[in-house]
Amino acid sequence: MTAQTRHEMGPKERLVAGAMDLLHTQSYPSVGVQALCDLAGVRKGSFYHFFASKEDLILAALNEAWETFRADVVEPALLRETTREARNAAIRRSCHPVGPGPLATSSGAGCIFGRVAASITDSEPLLRARLAEIFTEWAAMLGDGGEGWASLADIQGRLLLGFTVEVPETVQV
Amino acid sequence: MTAQTRHEMGPKERLVAGAMDLLHTQSYPSVGVQALCDLAGVRKGSFYHFFASKEDLILAALNEAWETFRADVVEPALLRETTREARNAAIRRSCHPVGPGPLATSSGAGCIFGRVAASITDSEPLLRARLAEIFTEWAAMLGDGGEGWASLADIQGRLLLGFTVEVPETVQV
Numbered sequence: 557m558t559a560q561t562r563h564e565m566g567p568k569e570r571l572v573a574g575a576m577d578l579l580h581t582q583s584y585p586s587v588g589v590q591a592l593c594d595l596a597g598v599r600k601g602s603f604y605h606f607f608a609s610k611e612d613l614i615l616a617a618l619n620e621a622w623e624t625f626r627a628d629v630v631e632p633a634l635l636r637e638t639t640r641e642a643r644n645a646a647i648r649r650s651c652h653p654v655g656p657g658p659l660a661t662s663s664g665a666g667c668i669f670g671r672v673a674a675s676i677t678d679s680e681p682l683l684r685a686r687l688a689e690i691f692t693e694w695a696a697m698l699g700d701g702g703e704g705w706a707s708l709a710d711i712q713g714r715l716l717l718g719f720t721v722e723v724p725e726t727v728q729v
Numbered sequence: 730m731t732a733q734t735r736h737e738m739g740p741k742e743r744l745v746a747g748a749m750d751l752l753h754t755q756s757y758p759s760v761g762v763q764a765l766c767d768l769a770g771v772r773k774g775s776f777y778h779f780f781a782s783k784e785d786l787i788l789a790a791l792n793e794a795w796e797t798f799r800a801d802v803v804e805p806a807l808l809r810e811t812t813r814e815a816r817n818a819a820i821r822r823s824c825h826p827v828g829p830g831p832l833a834t835s836s837g838a839g840c841i842f843g844r845v846a847a848s849i850t851d852s853e854p855l856l857r858a859r860l861a862e863i864f865t866e867w868a869a870m871l872g873d874g875g876e877g878w879a880s881l882a883d884i885q886g887r888l889l890l891g892f893t894v895e896v897p898e899t900v901q902v
Binding site for chain 1: 754755756757758759843844846847848849850857858860861864865874875878879881882883884885886887889890892893894896897898
């Protein structure tokens with residue numbers, strides 16, 4: 557997402573931005589087309605002019621979220637942090653928005669990639685395939701082979717547990 | 730769950746067993762009362778005779794699932810496996826049912842605790858509180874303080890990633 561404010565966006569961009577917002581606190585099946593349209597100020601009758609399906613919109617939102625997250629969070633953490641633990645913690649903390657916005661609720665706003673992965677089924681093959689690509693690219697950025705996957709599992713596991721409980725930071729085990 | 734077959738169970742037990750089945754492949758919002766009743770062979774009009782709400786039934790299912798999982802999976806793995814990696818892998822593999830049953834789908838059937846944690850919101854405070862207790866008890870079984878949480882994060886993170894992608898086993902990093 558650029559620094560564009562919502563009212564400068566077109567309806568298609570507002571739908572994508574709204575989808576990203578909703579997926580921070582809700583799972584895929586609970587985000588409905590009507591709620592997406594309401595948030596974007598788009599009439600429901602126009603929705604299918606912009607996207608073929610809800611899955612199609614969420615796919616666009618995942619793509620937009622990954623571009624932003626990779627450039628604004630993952631790449632800077634790789635440059636800035638010198639240990640695996642510090643890097644993983646920095647990335648994980650960036651998945652918990654802070655501040656006065658609607659995302660900073662007690663729901664434990666978390667990584668939308670993990671949230672969508674945990675809430676789709678065989679009925680959303682496009683989302684599953686795209687998430688597989690995103691996770692594979694992300695793991696490769698975090699380390700070679702198994703080490704990158706271990707870091708990504710640590711990040712995603714702590715975010716998931718964090719939806720319900722305060723997880724203590726870990727000393728190296 | 731005991732070795733009771735479904736047709737020997739009463740309707741309340743069948744509702745709980747069916748909820749556990751559905752939550753292996755679906756998220757909390759997509760599991761509806763109608764589907765739960767259909768699976769249990771209970772008329773929808775009778776549902777609220779057994780449970781005050783869907784949340785109330787899912788709470789009972791989480792309790793039943795945790796009792797079984799702790800006794801049949803976590804405790805034996807702690808007794809049998811001698812390394813942290815082997816123990817975590819054994820527990821994780823037990824979250825992926827195998828065999829010809831309806832759970833062994835390509836959806837990547839996963840841990841129902843993680844799936845529910847990732848798909849509830851502020852509207853399900855009872856489930857969130859119970860999951861916090863379950864995760865805290867589970868982490869304490871896996872190790873003292875941060876070490877137990879690191880193991881549980883690894884298990885949950887790999888299960889979540891496994892919904893979309895084949896995650897390679899990791900050498901110790």
